[in-house]
Amino acid sequence: MLTFTDKGIYCKQADVYIDPWKPVKFAIITHGHSDHARSGMKHYLCHKETEPILRLRLGKDISTQSLEYNQTLNKNGVTISLHPAGHILGSAQIRLEYKGEIWVVSGDYKLMPDGLSSPFEAVKCHHFITESTFGLPIYRFPTAESVYGSINNWWQENASEGYNSMLIAYSLGKSQSILHHLDQGIGNIFLHGAVANVNNTYNEHGYNFPGVWVSPDMNRKSIKGAMIVAPNSALSTSWSSKFPLLRKAVCSGWMQLRGARRRSAVDRGFVLSDHCDWNQLNEAVLATGAENIYVTHGYQATYAKWLSERYHLNAVEVKTQFEPAINDMD
């Protein structure tokens, strides 16, 4: 029912694309990250909490419609529904059913609860499309809860020595789950513009993420013992160097590896990811009960071979447009 085309994943019966990277008539979007939600589509379908993010990032005037989790939509006899992916707020797996055949496109997802986004729900299906960003057994992540604890300890320690702390995290998703768990008793929280923009959008829709935007005319000299949350792009610019007495940390699944930690040249690396680690991937794949697994985005050849060999699944590698670079902040 689904095919992999040069525009993206396509369902012929419903005439819809999922996370297409070229302009199409009808796009179903799993979540708001820029490699999944691209501009130029005639019409967008996504989860209710993703809708404002699409408008923020792709323009106010785009044509959208949204669904709640588990709500269904029928298109040319194809039943379409969205299910929690646990990746970021509003992230969804896309379930498509046609004449008894069920496919699930998981997009980006994780099983480990981050304490903010709706936890992943396994959806029974015949065909399951999974990413494999961390599809090697070297990636086994600590619980998000324990990492939030380490982050707060680090902040506390820095603050007690008079230092500011800067966390480098993706502006959409990871920043909010961190902000949600920062101990505001330790000090003030400041935000890079990219993070503040996303927060504002969420805060207009009933959330209350803390932090003050660092405006260009703000006097940064007086900031002390504070936490600053910024995206990766800020690391290499003068924006991040203008804060006095600063220690920096990167929050990413890649921080599991010493080489990546050292390459990032910051003071600390926190292993915090919005993707599945090795154990979660295996658990998710098995929980769907699917016989046919399509592995994309990451270590696809290796992970597909593992699934075929160990679990006797019909697992194949799907070549995507690009291999992720290690410095993507996943």
Next chain:
Amino acid sequence: MKEFTKLVTAVDQTTKTNQKIQALVEYFAQAKEEDKIFAVSILIGNKPKRPVKTSELREWTAELADLPLWLFEESYYTVGDLAEAIALMLPPQQNEHQLTLKETLELLVRLSDLPSVEKKKLIIGYWMSSDTAERFVFNKLITGNFRMGVSRQLVIKALAKYLKQEPTAIAHQLMGKWNPYEENMESMFSTESHLDKSYLPYPFFLAYQLDDQPANLGAITDWCIEKKLDGIRGQIIVRNKEIFVWSRGEELLTDKFPEFTSLQQTLPSGTVIDGEIIPWKDGKPLPFQVMQTRIGRKNIAPKYLKEAPLVMVAFDLLERQGEDLRQKPLEERRDLLKQLLASHPDENLLLSEAMDFSSWEEVSKFRENAREFQCEGLMLKRKTSPYETGRRRGNWWKWKTDPMTVDGVLLYAQSGHGRRANLFTDYTFAVWDGDLLVPFAKAYSGLTDKEINVLDNWIKRNTLEKFGPVRSVKPEFVFEIAFEGINASPRHKSGVALRFPRISRWRKDKSIQAANTKSDLLQLIDVQNS
């Protein structure tokens, strides 16, 4: 072992020198006394003998983690570090051990003589009673590749701070080979222990490459200018009728150089000479490669003594009649050296001549053509300079001639290690032989981090074939490869071997057709040896 792991983790978590030194000082202050000397030994790069094959470590890990070996290997390529890959893939810790660093090292020594089954039992036992950080350190001790972001200089600084001694004194005590099982902090570093180590060389004074115009160094008359020869930097020490020859890498090479044996009879006791050991025949130097084959041999056959006779070209006198001369000005040390060589002539001990230049322009011209004079450039030394410790700026400079260059096509890429793990950073380059591309050089360095990222991304999208960690790529990009020397080599497909190849720039302006050819390389050899 917990304290040592904590130290390694702390050092690993910071890029700041002062924080590393602080972590080391704290370790020395808190660690068990018997552990300290072992920590010093490991941190400055001494390796315990490897007690097990790494292939066994891989198999045991895969078995414990219930993974097929191919998946272990794939994952290892991604990590780029065996010790870390193993630590990450092992199943969760089960209990806790209480072994110290010393006891851990003793366990490794004991392992060497045990049958494989016993080794396996003990190593697995250790793994399962350690957390990930400790497993990593333990594996590093086993695999004997303990470069952990701590330089020798850093350990010296930390020890000096902890022991309240001068760094130069600590550096001296740490020279050469010493055995942590026979030493302790007292025997190594107490002031009394300084006296009876007559075999020890002085820490070498090393020069930085001159990156400025020499005119900025001031009057040329303030400088002693010598040829920079391509050999092995060494110290000849004669004390109590015994001779020791040390290389800059702190290897005791006395046995490799029978040419110098007679000096123990002829030179006065309490003499230390610094110089360059090079192959020399008919009044001029031979290429470095001539000596390299000889150095690699366990026993030096008479054939090699004849084909590659060695001399030391002496350029400094560090000790005379037992007196440390290092604080005297270079000019004075050189005069004493000249006197010494004049009164004790030896055909294997030559004087590095101070060259006569009347202007920096003349110096510059000589440097450009240095290869014609069988040297790789010039050494510029301030006449008033003392003999310092380690690599320092200001008083001594090396000014090497520009490297030779060849344009090669990128043909293979392999992912790097450590900081470059999971990135394709090790490249093989090829030149044209007719319409075939033949590999002629491997290079790892020379690109910026940004260029590496761009190239890494391109390599991943343009892979033709994968052979384990190596990928062949579409021939598309040309790089300028710089190197210090070139020689014929029947062992290489291209027929040549390069000395110190590295990437000097990415020639985005060139198509692969414009890359150099095999005959260009052979011609370079002719030019060099003419």
